[in-house]
Amino acid sequence: MPEAELQTIALSSKRPVEMLLKNILIGGLPSPVGLSSQTHRLRLRSLGAAVLFLIAVLSLGHSLAEEVVDAPPEQTGEDWPPFAEVVLECPSWSVGTPTSPLVPFKKKPPLQRIKGRRQDPPPPTPTFPTQADLQPMLEPVGKPFQLSSNVNQAPRFQGLARLRDWTNDSLLRMSCFEVGENLRVHIWGQKKGISLRFYPLNTTVAAYQTFEVPGQGVSATQPSVPYGTLLATDDGRNQRLPVGICYISHQNGSVVVDRGNVRILSVPLEGPVQAVFIEAPTDVEVRDLAVVNAGPAPIETLFEHRVVLDGTRPAELTWQETLPAGARLQRNTEGSVELSADKTATVAQASFPVSGNTVYEVIFQVEEASPGTGLMLLNEAGVPLEGIEFGQNRQARTVFGFGTLIEPFNADIWADENRPVPYFGPGQWVRLIVSGGTARFWISGDGQNWGRVLEPRAKNGSWRSIGLFARETNDPQKPFGAVRKIRLGKVLVRELDGLTAAIDPQLLAQAAAVDFSFQPNEQPAAWLMRMQQHLPTGCAPADWQYACVMQAFSGATVEIAQNILDPVVDARLAGLPTLPEQIKLLSDAALINRSRPEDTLRQIELWERIGRAVLYSGQDSGLLGFVKAFAEASILNIAPRSGPISRSFIGSFIGDALLLLHAENRGQDLDSFIDWLNFWICGEPQMRPWLAGERRLALYETLSAQASSRAAGQAATSLPQPVAIGVSRVAENFYIDLIAALQERQYQDVVRLFRVNSLQESDALVPSPGDGHLFVSLPLALRSIQQRQQEFAEALTQELSPAEALRAEQVLTRCDPLAIEK
Structure with a gap:
């Protein structure tokens, strides 16, 4: 349908309902004072x-059954469609799914009369790729792969195959294969490769570094391609999103995995890509597999926290050493620092102090680490509070995980092949946040894109220094006489300034001078009352409470921490003037929130609040940007399939968005929102019955019918089901x-x-x-x-x-x- 005609229709139908819709959605109510009491x-x-x-x-008017959808223009040569449009295309097999209640704007099949009543026809047969479609795409590597198919069923694949005709503009489009299966995609660059693994547990996606071309060397004789250092995970994003398709590509020097407009993970790889392989140790269902082309992906802007201690040259820091005979701390000329222990009878350690009490993250780049060494955060008494230890598992491979000097380290607990295994490699990036009674741990391939590996664990207390350690060399994990060594390339301490920047820095400094420590058995309410006794003149009580919580949070126990954090974040959210500030506040709060389901629900409700503010503000690009930010936030213990359209997050938000965009004649914004919505719904059939019962969506279909009937020049001869209030x-x-x-x-x-x-x-x-x-x-x-x-x-x-x-x-x-x- 021509754009000018659509605008004419929208304008002619807008006025009778515009104010009604806006008032319903925005809900501006005058004061009830003065109303009749009868x-x-x-x-x-x-x-x-x-x-x-x-x-x-x-x-x-009536439904949009007759609306004509214009065919997209054909692309020629290298005039590829935009990346953002390609990754939001619905797969071909989604055509066969039941008609969505949210697709009134697409052409529906005609209604049928059966025994005097009308009903929708049964859905057509799903259109999966056939064996004949897939065979030309795949090139055998070593042992021939197996490809089979049955009528009206998706084909099944097992083995190792190389994708033909890969170019710099290519994207691998694939369905998220059956839950419970292990699928692997290998991307080989100039000298190294990246292996992507799709795990059955929580549908996690992880990226490992590899040094061997699939099908050559060891992998030519083994049943599966070996993989090395764990560089990235999806941070739980894939579990939260509806099932569907993903896109894998090499963009801006990194291998990226996208689900629609949501970045699942990103890991660096020197290009150009030489070859792409798919591998399935057991047969998997291939619902969608294709190599498509698109324009370059937009470079995502990553928010980095404010650096409070720059240890890009850790050798220049002030280290305090506790070294037995046989141990030494070496400061290298390139800036790294190395702790080694040879035939030591006791633990060797070295640390440096960190000032301040607000919420911090600590980022390490470990260039080398042998079993029995580690990183640690120490309390004011010099006792290890939390840390990361490196050990050797039964397969003689170095792994890492939570561990300190005062607890034994079991490297074999990370041997579960149903989840990402934290294998260590040179240059490994690690992020550690210990605050509010909880310790959390992330990894990265570039120090910018982070994904969690292990579940958080309780750790009460605050830390005051950062250190390295090497266990005694007669430790049972290592034969006596062996040398232990750990080399630290970088260490950065950053403030979670999405939280701290939400308040006046002078007020934060004033709160630091107050005795904000928690007394024995002191309840959160009593602590807040005690803080109010120090309220500065002219300061708003809510602002002072927030500043005190930021200073005290790191040392609070897990129960107290959550009880004081929730109300101040809630109150502070309304005082931030811009959407980026609000998103930073909630994103950083997610990094330190307690990982219980009820706390997660509370976070989601705050996200929905700012989402509605974006919707009502009329920002053309803010709506999808907001949902993208929510889907990529590091929210722990979030329910599966909780975003971006789950009932636990959006609820009636989708219907409200459609109604408001329609009423305000924001046609371009409405089109992009509809495309985004179709992409997510096509992969989650369980959402359809719930969405069909949403009154706001039924109202949207009814309102849209007026535009449809006028576009076709028809009278309103039939009516959709009326909306009941x-x-x-x-x-x-x-x-x-x-x-x-x-x-x-x-x-x-x-x-x-x-x-x-x-x-x-x-x-x-x-x-x-x-x-x-x-x-x-x-x-x-x-x-x-x-x-x-x-x-x-x-x-x-x-x-x-x-x-x-x-x-x-x-x-x-x-x-x-x-x-x-x-």
């Missing part, structure tokens, strides 16, 4: 609003009584309402107190009232018990539907 009048307005809304819906009687009664009590300033009645009502109707719509023709969600209405009536909030905090006050805070301050349902 309950029956409000009930009549509620009923009248429901009738008027239903009439408005029924007056709209689910006005819950329980929620309506609660809301009407609440408005009446507020108008009469009967705050005891307000407290009683919150005590006797469970508020399970979080999805119910209630009439706006300012305009009975509008409906808003109950949590949104309550939040609006709370923002406009300070007495309302004060009454709840003064009269409710601590548990009841927490409940009210979740409902009112946070507009938290998930909390209401608990």
